Amino acid sequence: MQAGLLFALLAGALFAAFPVFWMGTSSFKTNPEIFELPPRVITEHFSFDAYWSILSNPVEVRFFVNSYIVALSVTVLTLVVAIQAGYAFSRFQFPFKRTLNIVIVSVQAVPPITLLIPYFGLIVSLGLYNTYPALILTYMVFTLSYAIIMMTGYFNTLPRELDEAVKVDGGGPMMALWRILVPLSVPGLVSVGIYTFMIAWNEYLFALTLTRTEDMRTVPIGIQLLMGQHSYRWNEMMAMSILGSLPVLVLFLVFQRYFIGGLTTGAVKN
């Protein structure tokens, strides 16, 4: 059993991590070495050049700053809004509930590439072109659907009896939501939060369209700028991707302890 578990873990780790490992080793190589045959893992010319050229370039660093600001804002705002909406869907019956649920889900279902031009026109006429709010609000639209569905799902797994507990203290639905349900949904919140951060961090198409000047661009655009018309700057692309993935990884590592179980143990006595 132990051996089976270990084997599965290692196989899984190989499956998940080998490509990323390859990305990492490539970021330390020189461009031609990346295409060498036979492929080499440790390069002769190990260097941090790729990383250095990114980190020492204020334009590129600005990309990271912008991505942080946008992704963090989107995460916080989406969570707050989705918690409320998920609560509404989970705990209440009201007219048009099904319609609204469908509307929220189906907003995701329109291919973004066709929405691009009218949406862009809308943002320009709202005067938000090339601003942080344009990106923040746009990403909220993308992530709210998922976040609301997930929060509804998580709240649905928490029995209604829990809400009753606040009645003793004379509290209403808001109290039930924020004092009882939210603390119990921390694993769900963390997973939705990380997902939201990731969507906002990695999005490319709307980031490119809704920003105009270098000082507003984000990391995915920075990576694409390295894919030239004539050739790609492979090692820098890999380095920038690794640098770009670190924030999400750190976020995950920091918050993963909230996944640890037992939060609802004993809360429900059948």
Add this chain to the structure above:
Amino acid sequence: MRNGVSATWRATSLVVVLAVLVAGCAGPSSSPPATAKPAGGTGGVTTLEFSQWWEPELPQGALRGLMDQFEAASPGIKVKLLSGPFASTKEQTIAGAAAGTMADVVGLDGAWVSDFVKQGSITNLSALMKSAGYDDSQLAAQIKVNGSTYMIPVVNFIYPLFTNDDLLSKAGVTAPPTNRTEFMAAAKKITAGGGDVKGWILPLSLETPNGIQNDVMSWNWASGGSMLKDGKPDVANADVKATVEYVKSLWDAGVVAPGALTMKEQDKVEEFTNGRVGMMIGSLAWVNLIRKNNANLKFSISAIPAKDGFTGKRGIPYASWGIGISENSKNKAEAWKLVDFLMNKTNNASVSSLANGFPGNTQAVPSFVSNDNLFKAAFDIYKAGYPANEFTGLPVADELMRSFDEQLQKTLSGNQSVDDMLNAAQTSWLKKF
């Protein structure tokens, strides 16, 4: 319940206020472009916006340096560079035109011109040239639609034949092939050397199908052939058929590097640099790249082989960095000054040298021509032949290449004959005209 509801509304309004605050502290430079600029001549500073993909491809600071020179020479005009990734430039320009946010001066590719003219997004340069009294004889080429110029190529990247000297000599071939028979023989001999080495490389990715232009149709143009007749598609003619059959014969002989059907142009140079490809049709811009990445690689530049016995002028494919002015620019006169600046003899030579391409000004001579053998060879080929790219200026040029590519892929995979392929391509092309 009373507390609950009001608390709900309070929380909701808090979220709304937060959102408004975030909107309020808008990011920097959020002023909408182009609308608040004074038209030149009122004594205010005119800011021109120049959107292109060139800045990241040139040495750091080079393009900005040129713009600074322009600003120094043209008091009252400032230039703001807007750079974007090449692969997304076409979509972004269309979206920008639709939303009215296009920059004043725009970098363009010849394949987009016809459709942008249809959209009305770029302005008639002939009219501007006339009102500025510009002498256009110094321009090597002008991309015209309906008789008026809409794009001027600033730098031309030609695609000659690159040959790996070591692989050729190992295969017993002394000089780069000059006609199709020699090419086929050389490719076979190189491939016979075994290992991972192949004689030729052919990128046919459907995502950016310029392999059709650079690696397939180029054979036709190098022998003076054409795929058009009176500006209309004529894909089923004898020359094109001979070209396609030749490409198919190379494919069937197994001399083409693996992965061709989804290979992109940027992959060619990597395979060549690593010595796994004997001969390739490549962009001149790669010369310095190859030298930097593999100083030991000995390679030559020559003209694309023509059909046996052909003695006429050989067409050589090229891609350009083209420039145009947007229709809704409020500073067209100033914008033209920038175009003029980039096209004059000295600056055009500078830009071409920096980009490793050939100038769009007939009199400009880039510095690398005099002090570099390979570039000199390329320049001689350029002068001896003529720049040939029939796709430039055609409607939905990308789509034409793509539909041809799809049919070619079917043929190469053995699913249809060359005749069927050409007829299918002709039919689908005619629909677009």
Add this chain to the structure above:
Amino acid sequence: MLNVVEAAPRQTLWRGLTRRAVGPTGRRLEPYAFLSPTLVILLILMLYPIGAVIRYSVMNNVILEKAPVFVGVANYVGILTSPDFWVAVRNTSFFTAVSVLAHLVLGMVFALLLNNSLLGPLAKPVFRALFILPWLFTVAVIAVLWRLLLNPNGVINYVLQGAGLMDSKVEWLANPSIALYAVTFINIWSGYPFYMMSLLAGLQGISSDLYEAARVDGAGGLQRFTHITIPQLRPIIVSIALLDVIFTTQQFALIWLTTGGGPINVTEMLSTFTYKLAFNQYEFSVASASAVIIFVLSMVLAFFYVRSQRMAD
């Protein structure tokens, strides 16, 4: 009693808009209050663009033409009778079905592995971090990375040949018979962490008392899994499966940047089909019609999801 009822209306007159919601009608407005930020954002930002797309789909040649003309359902008919569309539908169905299924299975397996109490406190975070890696990268990078790995002259072929599992180079992305599988594999790789995380979070919420009780009753591991784990996770599984179907149907950049819909048309998806209509053929109205068709198909699925939610209530 009577006093309280009479007192309420007088108080509301004083307390303004928010307090007017109090009273028998107050309770009915509560859910809308909770939903209001969502609705405000979605309505303001999406109403116009979606409306525009629908409007474009019944016109002819918008964007490019200055004077678009109403053509009714002509664009829809054109698409539904186009063989390319049905090829795209077929490929997308395969791609989506296999991806979602594999995501679910892999996500569940990894979530269970990570939830296992046999793992030490040091091993858990390490493996969690390893398993979540595919998720951290933007699609363009994943496409570029896998093109590098699956290059006929690349490392995967090298390793497989070296291990004796293959004798010649396989063109993973360029061979028409294999490309669709390769692309599906890449999508599975890049998307399973989403499931893994959601299921892992869900697993935390299952009370261990349930498992204990089952063990006491003599239920084996598999029975505990099918009778406790799956039913408890059902709402989450259904939610993420639905979302994944919608996401995967929209997946554009991964396909476009790896194979461009090729070779020939074996990896042509609805998303690449629509993109090509819009930005290569400049047929924005036809592309909008395609978008509406995709939208309707997804809405049908969303409808079934909502129905299943109601059944769970």
